[in-house]
Amino acid sequence: xxxxxxxxxxxxxxxxxxxxxxxxxxxxxxxxxxxxxxxxxxxxxxxxxxxxxxxxxxxxxxxxxxxxxxxxxxxxxxxxxxxxxxxxxxxxxxxxxxxxxxxxxxxxxxxxxxxxxxxxxxxxxxxxxxxxxxxxxxxxxxxxxxxxxxxxxxxxxxxxxxxxxxxxxxxxxxxxxxxxxxxxxxx
Numbered sequence: 252x253x254x255x256x257x258x259x260x261x262x263x264x265x266x267x268x269x270x271x272x273x274x275x276x277x278x279x280x281x282x283x284x285x286x287x288x289x290x291x292x293x294x295x296x297x298x299x300x301x302x303x304x305x306x307x308x309x310x311x312x313x314x315x316x317x318x319x320x321x322x323x324x325x326x327x328x329x330x331x332x333x334x335x336x337x338x339x340x341x342x343x344x345x346x347x348x349x350x351x352x353x354x355x356x357x358x359x360x361x362x363x364x365x366x367x368x369x370x371x372x373x374x375x376x377x378x379x380x381x382x383x384x385x386x387x388x389x390x391x392x393x394x395x396x397x398x399x400x401x402x403x404x405x406x407x408x409x410x411x412x413x414x415x416x417x418x419x420x421x422x423x424x425x426x427x428x429x430x431x432x433x434x435x436x437x438x
Contacts, residue, residue, distance in 0.1 A: 260278075267344065267358055268357055269295065275293060275295060276292075284302075284361065301330055304325045308339055315343055320341045320342070324336055325338075337362060
């Protein structure tokens with residue numbers, strides 16, 4: 252049988268399971284991930300007692316009989332209510348290939364990508380904010396261009412309005428002046 256101690260120093264979580272997902276080995280990283288001692292993660296205890304995946308680890312496939320299974324990204328919740336995402340793949344324990352299905356073991360490699368997903372979501376949020384600012388700046392730029400193109404026309408319109416107002420005021424003043432002169436002539 253394979254010596255699973257070779258996985259003890261890996262930083263990614265490693266579990267060895269049977270065909271019903273009973274756990275027979277867990278390295279320290281897996282123990283930390285599942286919030287359970289290495290000792291508790293042995294002797295065929297159900298993996299579901301420690302972690303629940305949103306979808307099946309295997310997907311539509313069966314346990315791999317050789318090589319690795321495809322890498323899958325799965326959302327999970329531990330029994331201590333830790334939520335996150337893992338990249339999971341597995342391979343058969345080479346020392347159990349010739350045994351009956353009930354005696355075979357598979358090595359699960361679990362890479363916690365929860366932080367990467369959180370950072371990606373944050374990055375995408377910041378990117379959306381920046382795109383909105385860029386959109387607002389483009390709108391403001393278009394308004395400024397419109398204003399500068401029409402500025403001369405607007406100045407001419409305002410000048411015409413002011414001239415008209417000045418003529419009206421001049422006419423009123425002339426009229427008042429004429430009334431004052433005619434009243435002065437009467438007295």
